[in-house]
Amino acid sequence: MFEQVMFWLFGAGAVVTAGMVVAPPFNRNPVHAALALIASFFCMAGLYMLLLAHLLAVLQILVYAGAIMVLFLFVIMLLNLGDHELGKQSSSVGQMIGLVAMAFVTSKLVVTLATSADSLPHGADPAAPEALVRDGFGTVATVGDAMFRHYLVPFELTAILLLIAVIGAVVLAKRNL
Amino acid sequence: MQETLAFTVPLSWYLILAAILFTIGAIGVFTRRNALLVLMSVEIMLNAVNLTFLAFARTRGDSIGHVVTFFVIAVAAAEAAVGLALVMGVFRHTRTVNVDSLRAMRR
Amino acid sequence: MSAALHPASAPALAQALSTPHSLPHTAADLVAQPWLASLLGVGAIMAFLTLNVLFLIWAERKVSAWIQRRMGPTEVGPYGLFQTLADMLKLISKQLITPSHVDRPLYLLAPLVVFAPVVVAVSLFPFAPGLAVTDVDLGLLLVFAFAGLGIIGIFMAGWGSNNKYALLGAMRSVAQNVSYEIPLILSALAVVLLASHPEGVTLEAGTPSAHTVPLLGTSLAHITLAQEAQGYWFVLVQPVAFVIYFVAALAETNRAPFDIPEAESELVAGFHTEYSGMRFAMFFFAEYTNMLVVSMVATVLFLGGWDGPLLPGPVWFFLKTYTLLFGMIWVRWTWPRLRFDQLMRLCWGLLVPVAILNLLGAAVLAEVL
Numbered sequence: 001m002f003e004q005v006m007f008w009l010f011g012a013g014a015v016v017t018a019g020m021v022v023a024p025p026f027n028r029n030p031v032h033a034a035l036a037l038i039a040s041f042f043c044m045a046g047l048y049m050l051l052l053a054h055l056l057a058v059l060q061i062l063v064y065a066g067a068i069m070v071l072f073l074f075v076i077m078l079l080n081l082g083d084h085e086l087g088k089q090s091s092s093v094g095q096m097i098g099l100v101a102m103a104f105v106t107s108k109l110v111v112t113l114a115t116s117a118d119s120l121p122h123g124a125d126p127a128a129p130e131a132l133v134r135d136g137f138g139t140v141a142t143v144g145d146a147m148f149r150h151y152l153v154p155f156e157l158t159a160i161l162l163l164i165a166v167i168g169a170v171v172l173a174k175r176n177l
Numbered sequence: 178m179q180e181t182l183a184f185t186v187p188l189s190w191y192l193i194l195a196a197i198l199f200t201i202g203a204i205g206v207f208t209r210r211n212a213l214l215v216l217m218s219v220e221i222m223l224n225a226v227n228l229t230f231l232a233f234a235r236t237r238g239d240s241i242g243h244v245v246t247f248f249v250i251a252v253a254a255a256e257a258a259v260g261l262a263l264v265m266g267v268f269r270h271t272r273t274v275n276v277d278s279l280r281a282m283r284r
Numbered sequence: 285m286s287a288a289l290h291p292a293s294a295p296a297l298a299q300a301l302s303t304p305h306s307l308p309h310t311a312a313d314l315v316a317q318p319w320l321a322s323l324l325g326v327g328a329i330m331a332f333l334t335l336n337v338l339f340l341i342w343a344e345r346k347v348s349a350w351i352q353r354r355m356g357p358t359e360v361g362p363y364g365l366f367q368t369l370a371d372m373l374k375l376i377s378k379q380l381i382t383p384s385h386v387d388r389p390l391y392l393l394a395p396l397v398v399f400a401p402v403v404v405a406v407s408l409f410p411f412a413p414g415l416a417v418t419d420v421d422l423g424l425l426l427v428f429a430f431a432g433l434g435i436i437g438i439f440m441a442g443w444g445s446n447n448k449y450a451l452l453g454a455m456r457s458v459a460q461n462v463s464y465e466i467p468l469i470l471s472a473l474a475v476v477l478l479a480s481h482p483e484g485v486t487l488e489a490g491t492p493s494a495h496t497v498p499l500l501g502t503s504l505a506h507i508t509l510a511q512e513a514q515g516y517w518f519v520l521v522q523p524v525a526f527v528i529y530f531v532a533a534l535a536e537t538n539r540a541p542f543d544i545p546e547a548e549s550e551l552v553a554g555f556h557t558e559y560s561g562m563r564f565a566m567f568f569f570a571e572y573t574n575m576l577v578v579s580m581v582a583t584v585l586f587l588g589g590w591d592g593p594l595l596p597g598p599v600w601f602f603l604k605t606y607t608l609l610f611g612m613i614w615v616r617w618t619w620p621r622l623r624f625d626q627l628m629r630l631c632w633g634l635l636v637p638v639a640i641l642n643l644l645g646a647a648v649l650a651e652v653l
Binding site: 001003004007011014015018019021022030033034037040041044047048050051052053055056059060063064067068071072075076078079095098099102103105106109110113114137138142143145146147150151154155158161162164165166168169170171172173175 | 185189202208220228235258261268
């Protein structure tokens with residue numbers, strides 16, 4: 001019961017705030033869109049917690065809300081966009097077709113998922129969450145164990161990727177190197 | 178407390194929610210012309226994918242989904258940094274962040 | 285929130301709760317109803333924070349007066365102790381002025397967004413064994429996550445005010461906070477490395493109740509326990525990290541000599557130029573609570589938290605915290621303000637490289653010790 005209430009609360013919150021990022025009436029101003037996105041990330045963090053992914057929920061807040069979105073906000077401040085940049089939004093026939101097609105594909109996906117997803121084979125017994133909790137599912141220790149024991153190479157590659165991104169961002173943004 | 182430990186939300190609900198969020202993000206990428214909003218929409222899509230990973234991770238009871246989500250967050254951070262640097266570079270040259278007005282390569 | 289959902293999720297915590305005299309029992313264990321316990325805990329934290337702010341502002345004025353050979357507040361109450369209370373009453377009774385061209389939702393929400401995260405951050409600390417509102421295995425990460433959110437509120441205030449001083453103050457503040465968060469977290473990571481003992485350490489060695497618990501470096505209680513078990517505070521093995529942390533914390537809280545975002549002589553009052561009455565008071569409250577949060581993190585990370593001889597745990601905890609706070613006030617009234625380029629050079633040119641080298645050193649040290 002509690003989980004369902006929370007799911008609806010966070011789920012509706014995530015959808016509404018994500019919609020505010022995208023939907024025309026609300027997104028004239030990228031600052032408002034960015035703040036709506038931060039709210040959306042918070043709702044997602046709540047969902048992650050419902051899914052027993054504590055570490056990822058905290059990382060979501062720390063990295064997305066605390067770092068990535070602050071970067072967005074700072075760039076918006078730095079660019080100092082004029083009113084024509086903030087407001088202009090043209091819509092073409094192609095966009096409308098894309099929108100309709102996207103909505104169609106998603107509705108098919110939702111129907112398919114609603115009818116078949118719960119019959120997918122799964123390892124753990126979903127009715128026995130105590131076992132998951134007892135094993136420390138989603139805590140630093142468990143996720144760290146999986147990451148550094150079985151996924152060490154991808155982890156190190158992530159470090160290299162981030163280094164490349166840092167150098168790339170500096171090269172791109174610097175006026176004259 | 179015990180009742181909160183029973184999983185009463187089925188996997189399909191999470192997957193449907195993720196599908197809806199992914200669609201919202203995709204619509205944003207397709208219809209928004211402000212480069213900043215396009216980047217934000219990409220972040221929504223990445224988050225929707227994370228949600229499916231974590232939902233499957235809980236259903237399967239293993240941590241692989243968590244590890245993958247961690248990588249997705251790292252990639253998103255890298256993408257945002259480079260993407261915003263690109264936006265700034267573009268704005269410096271053309272004084273606009275509208276992706277439709279960037280047609281120099283088309284001529 | 286995570287603790288309310290499943291209190292036993294951390295395996296170490298679950299194990300510890302089954303063995304007596306080991307880890308702090310949370311408020312949830314004292315009061316059987318977790319919701320009631322959370323409510324009580326938040327109420328207690330809010331009361332404590334109010335008292336803390338009232339005291340800190342008085343202390344700031346007294347210490348500054350002492351440094352500048354003045355008297356400071358003397359009129360209201362003994363030694364002027366109730367001066368802040370009078371100021372608070374004045375702020376509460378003042379009219380709330382909303383300038384005409386502000387971005388209303390941003391302008392009105394900003395004080396709340398600055399204020400709320402710091403309260404959450406304070407509620408995560410173990411003040412003594414058995415005295416914590418919530419004890420989660422991710423305590424340190426959560427504190428940094430929530431402490432980092434205040435910057436969004438500062439941006440909202442600066443952008444929403446539609447005022448050039450506010451916007452400039454917010455830009456400086458965001459740049460400064462984003463930069464100084466890096467050495468702050470890097471210096472904390474060095475301690476996390478030293479505090480992690482997955483193989484377990486022996487607590488209360490030499491007594492009949494001696495037992496072994498595995499320790500996790502991201503839990504605030506575990507970091508304290510690690511220092512208790514090893515018999516020394518981490519400031520002794522990580523002095524460089526402590527200094528880096530303290531400098532970065534001063535910058536994070538926008539304190540002098542890093543108070544460029546609200547430099548009175550250049551920017552009127554920075555991001556909160558357009559705020560008055562209670563809204564201004566909330567920014568003020570958040571600022572002083574932020575000082576408390578960074579000092580409490582330093583207390584746990586470097587000074588052993590509640591650990592100390594003779595006196596009870598909470599007394600040690602607050603003794604250390606307020607000593608650090610006194611240091612912060614002392615620095616503010618004796619150091620001149622930095623220029624912005626000096627500020628950035630200090631961070632990227634000195635603190636970040638030294639913090640990275642120190643982290644490497646800590647990794648070696650963690651293997652040796």
